[in-house]
Amino acid sequence: GAGVSQSPSNKVTEKGKDVELRCDPISGHTALYWYRQSLGQGLEFLIYFQGNSAPDKSGLPSDRFSAERTGGSVSTLTIQRTQQEDSAVYLCASSQQGGGQETQYFGPGTRLLVL
Amino acid sequence: DAKTTQPPSMDCAEGRAANLPCNHSTISGNEYVYWYRQIHSQGPQYIIHGLKNNETNEMASLIITEDRKSSTLILPHATLRDTAVYYCIVRASGAGSYQLTFGKGTKLSVIP
Numbered sequence: 573g574a575g576v577s578q579s580p581s582n583k584v585t586e587k588g589k590d591v592e593l594r595c596d597p598i599s600g601h602t603a604l605y606w607y608r609q610s611l612g613q614g615l616e617f618l619i620y621f622q623g624n625s626a627p628d629k630s631g632l633p634s635d636r637f638s639a640e641r642t643g644g645s646v647s648t649l650t651i652q653r654t655q656q657e658d659s660a661v662y663l664c665a666s667s668q669q670g671g672g673q674e675t676q677y678f679g680p681g682t683r684l685l686v687l
Numbered sequence: 688d689a690k691t692t693q694p695p696s697m698d699c700a701e702g703r704a705a706n707l708p709c710n711h712s713t714i715s716g717n718e719y720v721y722w723y724r725q726i727h728s729q730g731p732q733y734i735i736h737g738l739k740n741n742e743t744n745e746m747a748s749l750i751i752t753e754d755r756k757s758s759t760l761i762l763p764h765a766t767l768r769d770t771a772v773y774y775c776i777v778r779a780s781g782a783g784s785y786q787l788t789f790g791k792g793t794k795l796s797v798i799p
Contacts, residue, residue: 576730605785615731617786631786663730667785675721676787678730 574599576679578664584685585654593649593682597666604647605667605676606639610660618662621647622669654686690714691775696794699769705762707793709775712756718779720751722760723789724771731774731789734760765797 577596585591597604606618617631621641632638636654641647651658661681667674692710699705711720721736735742735749737758742749748761762769774792778784 603785605787607787614791615787615789617788620785665730665787674785675733675736676785677733681730 576664576666576677578662578679578682580682581680582683582685584687586687587656588653590650590652591654591684593651593662593664593684595647595649595664595666595679597645597647597664598677600668601666601677602644602669603667603674603676604641605665606647606649607663607665608660609663609681615663618649651684654684656686659684659686690777691790693773693775693790693793695791696796698796698798699762699765701767701797701799702764705760705765705769705795705797707760707762707773707775707795708757709760710757711775711777714755714777715779718777720749720755720758721776721778722747722749723774723776723787724769725774725792726768726771732771734773736778765795767797767799769795770797771795 576598579594602623604621607615609615619639620628636652639649661683663678663681665676665678667676719736719738722734723731725731735744735747737749737751751758772792772794774789
């Protein structure tokens with residue numbers, strides 16, 4: 573079956589512009605996660621959606637970052653007024669129901685470069 | 688807070704078994720051992736996980752020591768496509784433990 577898909581695969585933008593990154597989770601998965609991975613760095617949690625519950629936004633680095641999930645499926649991560657330090661690979665993952673022991677399946681990521 | 692320790696790099700000859708060690712001496716009773724890998728320019732890929740028994744799936748085997756303080760991921764017949772960074776992590780089973788954290792992992796190079 574289809575895995576997690578993300579678009580665009582690569583995005584180059586100018587400092588100060590807004591960007592939108594999209595994630596399509598595995599069909600039927602109710603939990604969705606956003607992470608980012610900077611060059612040579614580990615994985616940084618950003619936000620977690622589970623069903624109709626309020627999302628866990630504790631990992632969002634600033635108020636320039638926001639995310640929504642429409643209809644319990646597709647999610648969009650928006651970065652406003654991008655900065656050079658936002659350059660990273662943004663990864664989306666999904667799992668069946670969410671929670672501690674669920675296996676998370678990752679998409680290929682969106683490589684964001686802010687010039 | 689590094690809960691796992693892995694060697695930074697390893698080489699393995701193509702066709703041979705790759706044995707990747709991981710130390711997790713402070714693991715708690717409700718924490719599982721998970722392995723992911725990340726091939727260059729791709730997203731992390733789930734490999735296998737276990738609590739205390741050895742596990743095997745189509746990708747790999749996971750051997751966990753009896754005291755659970757270390758484990759070994761075994762790729763039985765490594766191929767060039769197995770070249771990747773392999774991450775060993777421990778995860779609790781409680782609510783709020785969904786935030787995955789990867790350390791630096793082991794960069795496995797499979798050599799022809």
